[in-house]
Amino acid sequence: MQNSLKTLFPNFSGELINTIEENGSPQDFKTGTVLMRTGQYIKNTILIIEGKIKIFREDEDGGEFLLYYLHPGQACAISMICTAKSEKSQIMAKVVEDVSVMMIPLQLMDKWMMEHRTWYEFVIETYRSRFEEVLEVVDNIAFRSMDERLEFYLKRHSDSCGCNEIKLSHQEIANELNTSREVVSRLLKKMEQRGLVKLNRNQIELLKKN
């Protein structure tokens, strides 16, 4: 574990790593677990060691909208800022690939910010990059139509897993883009005709165009 932290968070000082070891509690969660729910109070922040977590918004009718994924070596930005006042969560966090995480009590956040330069930098950078990512999401829904958003979504997925096969059903994709399955099926079919993808059951293969 010590090893994992060191390699996953290479910028952390040795001292900080030790502090994390002492104060954090390692935990595992199965795919499907909801780690955080809108309106719920946040008591911990999370460092991801392994697996994948989906961060999304949910509306009253249960509609979803994907914001971003958290991967190993990353942390939940939102929880890191809800600091002192242990604010309510404005997002949902759901495990999409079995995770192993390090839970860190929120009350340590402020302390560490002052004591550990590398922690401070990590928090700021995490927050900055998440904000940026959300702004990109805003761009997509504000300026682009469904077909472009779908392409962007697929590309992001393949970037994130480093492979060209995306193992998701049309329904799942539709959920994350907050549209309907039929729309996704149709648009994917068009993409296939344009030679951008190859469609199989439960799997979409991205064909590099270049």
Add this chain to the structure above:
Amino acid sequence: MQNSLKTLFPNFSGELINTIEENGSPQDFKTGTVLMRTGQYIKNTILIIEGKIKIFREDEDGGEFLLYYLHPGQACAISMICTAKSEKSQIMAKVVEDVSVMMIPLQLMDKWMMEHRTWYEFVIETYRSRFEEVLEVVDNIAFRSMDERLEFYLKRHSDSCGCNEIKLSHQEIANELNTSREVVSRLLKKMEQRGLVKLNRNQIELLKKN
């Protein structure tokens, strides 16, 4: 000026106020000035003393999309986080009501974060609340249709100015919601029929329902 800072940022310690006085440079900008442009490097952060600044995204074709407004007593969250590396701006900032601001060189940010507890808390809180605001924006475009978004937009405006008369042309509103004037006109007309607003030239009066 000293007085303004004290009243506008009541949580700042006296010491911090002095430091700001010494290092910041007060500046005024006229309505219409673009303070920050997408892709531009950020060298300063800004405390708003007076006036109003609009923060929005812009696409390749010049389409706009409103994120939020900055009022007196607030600061530009984005610039505060682009800290050390003086990152590029991902947003546009435009003066919509003559402003008087305090410019603070970015290289002081990290230093102050460590030295001034009240500055640290202000930055964190600013960032948290802006993130939250942007998430609300995401909700609106992801889950709501144009008529609901328009109502929300009008309400936000009247809240922000504390009055019920919104002095904007349909065109301006359409720009900020990234739609067309015709659509805004249509929807406003429907709202008038439902008794929610009263329409005048260059002015929309919100009628309290209840």
Add this chain to the structure above:
DNA sequence: AACCCACAGTAACATTTATCACAGATGGAA
């Protein structure tokens, strides 16, 4: 007054997206 111009209303039409309805395909379980 005569004119101009930004603003507002509205009809007609195009396009995009959502919804409904159903059929076929695939793979695993019995």
Add this chain to the structure above:
DNA sequence: TTCCATCTGTGATAAATGTTACTGTGGGTT
């Protein structure tokens, strides 16, 4: 194999939004 559940494809239609085109209106200018 047979059966069933899930996934996928597709047409028909509805609803929302965007686009084009034109009219009217009010205020300010000359």
